[in-house]
Amino acid sequence: MVEIGRSVERALAVIRAGGLVAIPTETVYGLAADAGNGDALRAVFAAKGRPTDHPLIVHIGDADGLGVWAIDPPPAARVLADACWPGPLTLVLHAAPTVSRVATGGRDTVALRVPAHPLTLELLHRFGGGLAAPSANRFGSVSPTTAAHVVDDLGVAVGYVLDGGPAHVGVESTIVDCTVDPPQVLRPGGIPTEDVERLLGPLAAASGPSRASGMLVSHYAPRAKVVLTDSPDEAKQRAADLQAQGDSVVVIHHGDVVTYAQCLYADLRAGDAAGADVILAVMPPAEGLGHAVRDRLHKAAAAG
Numbered sequence: 001m002v003e004i005g006r007s008v009e010r011a012l013a014v015i016r017a018g019g020l021v022a023i024p025t026e027t028v029y030g031l032a033a034d035a036g037n038g039d040a041l042r043a044v045f046a047a048k049g050r051p052t053d054h055p056l057i058v059h060i061g062d063a064d065g066l067g068v069w070a071i072d073p074p075p076a077a078r079v080l081a082d083a084c085w086p087g088p089l090t091l092v093l094h095a096a097p098t099v100s101r102v103a104t105g106g107r108d109t110v111a112l113r114v115p116a117h118p119l120t121l122e123l124l125h126r127f128g129g130g131l132a133a134p135s136a137n138r139f140g141s142v143s144p145t146t147a148a149h150v151v152d153d154l155g156v157a158v159g160y161v162l163d164g165g166p167a168h169v170g171v172e173s174t175i176v177d178c179t180v181d182p183p184q185v186l187r188p189g190g191i192p193t194e195d196v197e198r199l200l201g202p203l204a205a206a207s208g209p210s211r212a213s214g215m216l217v218s219h220y221a222p223r224a225k226v227v228l229t230d231s232p233d234e235a236k237q238r239a240a241d242l243q244a245q246g247d248s249v250v251v252i253h254h255g256d257v258v259t260y261a262q263c264l265y266a267d268l269r270a271g272d273a274a275g276a277d278v279i280l281a282v283m284p285p286a287e288g289l290g291h292a293v294r295d296r297l298h299k300a301a302a303a304g
C-alpha cells in the first residue's frame with residue numbers, strides 16, 4: 001500500500017533518499033524527484049511510462065532560483081515571475097550548466113515554476129534544491145487533481161503521497177518560452193494568456209494547439225470517447241441521439257469557467273468510472289481560463 005499523509009518531514013526523507021513523492025500543487029499533483037539525482041529522475045520517467053526526451057518542469061521555492069537554474073533570464077521572465085509566482089506559470093529559459101540534462105530531456109533549456117501550495121512550498125524550502133515533477137499520471141492519461149487520483153494511476157511506484165487536498169486551479173500551468181523574443185505561450189494554462197499579454201505586451205501568435213515540446217495531441221485522454229459541443233442545447237440533442245443508439249453518455253458542463261477548470265479532470269475520470277461510452281463536453285468560451293479548458297478538451301477528444 002502506498003503511504004499517504006500530510007507530513008512534509010516524511011516527504012523530505014523520501015526525496016532525500018532518492019525516492020518519488022507525489023506533491024500537491026494548485027494546478028495538478030506532480031510526481032516529484034530530486035532534480036539533481038539522475039537515478040531518481042529516471043525512475044520518474046519509468047513510473048509514468050514517459051519517453052525520456054520529454055522534459056520535466058523543475059519546481060523551485062522562490063524566484064531567486066531563476067539565477068541559479070537559468071542563464072541570463074531576460075527581463076520578461078523576471079516580470080512574469082514577480083507577478084505570477086507562486087502560481088500556475090512555467091518559464092522556459094536557457095539552462096545553467098549545472099542543471100541535470102536528464103530533467104531537461106537532453107535540452108539546454110529548463111522549465112521552471114514556483115507552485116502555489118503551502119505544503120509543497122514548505123517541502124521546497126526545507127529541501128533547498130529543485131523538484132522535477134511531471135503531472136502524477138500515466139503518460140497520456142488524465143492528470144490527477146486529488147491524492148486518490150494519484151494512487152489510482154501510479155500506485156506502488158510512489159514512495160509517499162503528500163496529500164494537500166483537491167487542486168484549486170485544476171488545469172496545468174501556462175508555459176511561456178522566454179528563450180525567444182517576444183516570448184511565446186507553449187501551453188495555455190492556469191494563468192490566462194490575456195494576463196501574460198497585459199504584463200509583457202503582445203506575444204507572438206499563440207493560438208491553436210499546445211506547442212510545448214513533446215506534447216502530443218492525444219494527451220489528457222479518458223477511456224471514453226470525448227465529443228465536443230458548443231452549447232448545452234447541442235449537448236442535450238447529441239446525448240439523446242447517442243442514447244437512442246444504445247450508448248451510455250455523460251455530459252460535462254460548468255457555467256463558470258473557474259469551476260470548469262477545477263472539475264474537468266475529475267469529471268473525465270468520473271465519466272470513465274461510470275462506464276460511459278461517450279463523454280459529451282460543452283466547450284467554455286475562448287477567453288481567460290477557457291483557453292486552457294478548451295485545449296485539454298480538444299486533446300481528450302483527439303484521442304478517440
Ligand code: TXA
Nearest residue numbers: 027029030055056109110111134135172173212213214
Ligand atoms: O501545472 C503543471 O505544470 C504541472 C504541475 C505538476 O506543476 N506539471 C505538468 O508537467 O504539467 P508535465 O510534465 O505534465 O508537462 C510539462 C510540459 C511538457 O509538455 C513539457 O514538454 C514542457 O512542459 N516542458 C518542460 N521542459 C521544457 C523545455 N525545456 N522546453 C519546452 N517545453 C518544456
Ligand code: MG
Nearest residue numbers: 134135136143
Ligand atoms: Mg502531464
